[in-house]
Amino acid sequence: MTARAQFDADIDAALADAPLQRALADVPAGFVAGRRRAREELPEFEPLRRVGRDIRDHALAHLDLYLEAFEGNATKAGSRVHWAASGDDACRIVLDICRAAGARTITKSKSMVSEEIELRERLQDAEFDVVETDLGEYLVQIRNEKPSHIIAPAIHMRAEDVANVFRRQHGHLAADRQLDTPEKMIAEARGILRDKFLAADVGITGANFLVAETGSAIIVTNEGNADLTMSLPKVHVILTSIDKVVPTFNDAWPLLRLLARSATGQAFTAYTTIVTGPRQPTDPDGPEQCHIVLLDNGRTELLASEMRSVLRCIRCGACMNHCPVYCSIGGHAYNSVYPGPIGAALSPALAGAGQAAHLAEASTFCGRCEQVCPVEIPLVSVMRQWRSLALEQPRSRRARLMLHAWARLAQHPRIYRWCAGIAARSLKWLAGSGARIRRLPFLHAWTDYRDLAAPQGGTFQQQWAQRDRKRAQRDRADVSAARARKSDSAP
Amino acid sequence: MGGRFGVLSTNQCHPVISMTEVFARRPRVGLFVTCLVDLMRPSVGFAAVRLLEAAGCEVVVPEGQTCCGQPAYNGGDAENARKIAMLTMRAFDGFDYVVAPSGSCAAMLKVHYPRLLADDKQHASAARAFAERVHELCAFLIDVCGLEQVPGSFAGRVTYHDGCSGLRELKVREQPRRLLAIVPGLELCEMSDTDACCGFGGLFAMKFPAISNAMVTKKCANAASAKPDLLLSGEMGCLLNVAGKLSRQGAEIECRHIAEVLAGEMTAPAIACSNDGQRR
Structure with a gap:
């Protein structure tokens, strides 16, 4: 099955999935309303978006400089920096670190980069006991699924789904225990995860931002799970991508202000942690080693392209929360690590245009995503560029030919007018005496779901030309009548 | 006479008007009909002409x-979109203003032509100058003409659907509402999520019909909860989509282009309705 055919099948499944549809219906009241409130409470929110954009653009324009500075300062602070060109490289590096540490249990906090390279699966294949410690990620893990949202991985689940999977997964707990409130379920997860935190040999986190001036990583969560993941084991691995670096802490603050407000509507996330190297001699506690794995995976190429602005992304998820397509089909149907508008803009660069170019088709270009993006990524323009690249592919031959034929027509007004006249009359004829067409085989994509209004018959251009002709005739008649009167009255 | 024009060579509305000035030289407006109005609903074009004439313009x-070239542009064929842009700019050379009864077509001319031709040394500045003369119909009537009276009237409840391009690319939001506020008898009742896309999206509705259907179903439900007699929009594509869905659902809400109500050109049946107002 082609990626596009798979996409169509997944769309149909998602639209028919009643629990998913009920879960998605909550997005507007949750994330969208939350962001709106947060924005209203901060008068400088819109100017702040421009500040955020400029900070990211500056960092990307001098990425080589800041990455080198970051590496130097992180090394000085005692971290080890690893460079990974591909997902494979990154997985190998992390596997080697875990093996060298003699690890058995590995805790992990949420990281989209780890999803991108399927790190958990790779570690599990190597017989490590890996546990996701973000509640949503934990749910996704024990249900053997993928996240359906970049900040709310289990947004597709409902409370009863959680209770069911907990009963199945936590078989050692009393079968008659009550799991009828979110509080009870969270308490159960906390108990399970607490044991894992204490047993972990390696803790893996992502990073929201890297700060070049000190070699620090900034990590935000609402559950505090990243703090336990990074501080209890002997080894802390930070897996992130090269685009996350900013020059100084002063550059990071505006981005953090934008991030929480855009993502969840919070003024600030509950936990914001700055990590600068492993435990220092004067520290009472902390990991003995701190490794920072910096992934490229197509980003350098993206940086060199016209679509560089995609790398501004700070992974807030606002674009998908506000996307009518995402809110109709959810994240899984995209079959892409990053769903929604940012996924359509970013995934083709990561997986290769052949794998994900069809995602850019799944947009009405309504522009709501651009309007809310905290760093003003021109998502519609980027999607349009992916469409343009896809159109040049051999498999787009049919679409290309049809588009070119239509475009040629649109460049010849006389023929265009003639064809439009025929089209209007034909549709009118198909409608008969009715005002709408209920079924039209060659337009079944339209008429399967809605009626096609019958045209009024005759194009505007034709009717306008007729009106002009009548006016001209009337004017001519008036002139000749006036002439006749004049000659009559002449002596 | 509702039209008030000041300095015609700019888009500024002159605060002090002189009727002699208005009659001395009526502004020449080129009407960009749009392909959907041309093909499906010419009465919208005539309504637009009537409104522009009521505002004191000479319409050509x-x-x-x-x-406008959107199918090529949004389909990823910038080269052909550029050629169509050149053709349109040539066709509308020499007019004081270019007005379209559609936010998305106006946005194509006003926002995207300059982008398409930005690297074309020969035509970039012409595209920018052209863009300055382009207006969406409602925005033109309010921002440029300062229209204070309209020929139409309507006794009933109306809800207004914002087309996405007009709303977000041209910031057309208040103008249609101000125009509706001066229609005698008309009561505007807003639906929830007015800024949500109806799911038309040009070829999107054909390429992803099931998603488009989910979106237009939500839009129709929102519209219905406002309990209007009539749904209006400035965008023919959205109207065909929403009216087609309402028709399929057997709903009683009628759909028209806003220009028809403003101009009082209501003799044509509503979209997807027959003469007696029935859907059949």
Whole structure:
């Protein structure tokens, strides 16, 4: 099955999935309303978006400089920096670190980069006991699924789904225990995860931002799970991508202000942690080693392209929360690590245009995503560029030919007018005496779901030309009548 | 006479008007009909003409126009979109203003032509100058003409659907509402999520019909909860989509282009309705 055919099948499944549809219906009241409130409470929110954009653009324009500075300062602070060109490289590096540490249990906090390279699966294949410690990620893990949202991985689940999977997964707990409130379920997860935190040999986190001036990583969560993941084991691995670096802490603050407000509507996330190297001699506690794995995976190429602005992304998820397509089909149907508008803009660069170019088709270009993006990524323009690249592919031959034929027509007004006249009359004829067409085989994509209004018959251009002709005739008649009167009255 | 024009060579509305000035030289407006109005609903074009004439303009419909080029542009064919842009700019050369009864077509001309031709040394500045003369119909009537009276009237409840391009690319939001506020008898009742896309999206509705259907179903439910007699929009594509869905659902809400109500051109049946107002 082609990626596009798979996409169509997944769309149909998602639209028919009643629990998913009920879960998605909550997005507007949750994330969208939350962001709106947060924005209203901060008068400088819109100017702040421009500040955020400029900070990211500056960092990307001098990425080589800041990455080198970051590496130097992180090394000085005692971290080890690893460079990974591909997902494979990154997985190998992390596997080697875990093996060298003699690890058995590995805790992990949420990281989209780890999803991108399927790190958990790779570690599990190597017989490590890996546990996701973000509640949503934990749910996704024990249900053997993928996240359906970049900040709310289990947004597709409902409370009863959680209770069911907990009963199945936590078989050692009393079968008659009550799991009828979110509080009870969270308490159960906390108990399970607490044991894992204490047993972990390696803790893996992502990073929201890297700060070049000190070699620090900034990590935000609402559950505090990243703090336990990074501080209890002997080894802390930070897996992130090269685009996350900013020059100084002063550059990071505006981005953090934008991030929480855009993502969840919070003024600030509950936990914001700055990590600068492993435990220092004067520290009472902390990991003995701190490794920072910096992934490229197509980003350098993206940086060199016209679509560089995609790398501004700070992974807030606002674009998908506000996307009518995402809110109709959810994240899984995209079959892409990053769903929604940012996924359509970013995934083709990561997986290769052949794998994900069809995602850019799944947009009405309504522009709501651009309007809310905290760093003003021109998502519609980027999607349009992916469409343009896809159109040049051999498999787009049919679409290309049809588009070119239509475009040629649109460049010849006389023929265009003639064809439009025929089209209007034909549709009118198909409608008969009715005002709408209920079924039209060659337009079944339209008429399967809605009626096609019958045209009024005759194009505007034709009717306008007729009106002009009548006016001209009337004017001519008036002139000749006036002439006749004049000659009559002449002596 | 509702039209008030000041300095005609700019888009500024002159605060002090002189009727002699208005009659001395009526502004020449080129009407960009849009392909959907041309093909499906010419009465919208005539309504637009009537409104523009009521605002004191001389209206010309250049024969050299076809489509604004969005299908090519959004389909990823910038080269052909550029050629169509050149054709449109040529067809509308010499007019004081270019007005379209559609936010998305106006946005194509006003926002995207300059982008398409930005690297074309020969035509970039012409595209920018052209863009300055382009207006969406409602925005033109309010921002440029300062229209204070409209020919139409309507006794009933109306809800207004914002087309996405007009709303977000041209910031057309208040203008149609201000125009509706001066229609005698009309009561505007807003639906929830007015800024949500109806799911038309040009070829999107054909390429992803099931998603488009989910979106237009939500839009229709929102519209219905406002309990209007009539749903209006400035965007023919959205109207065909929403009216087609309402028709399929057997709903009683009628759909029209806003220009029809403003101009009082209501003799044509509503979209997808027959003469007696029935859907059949």
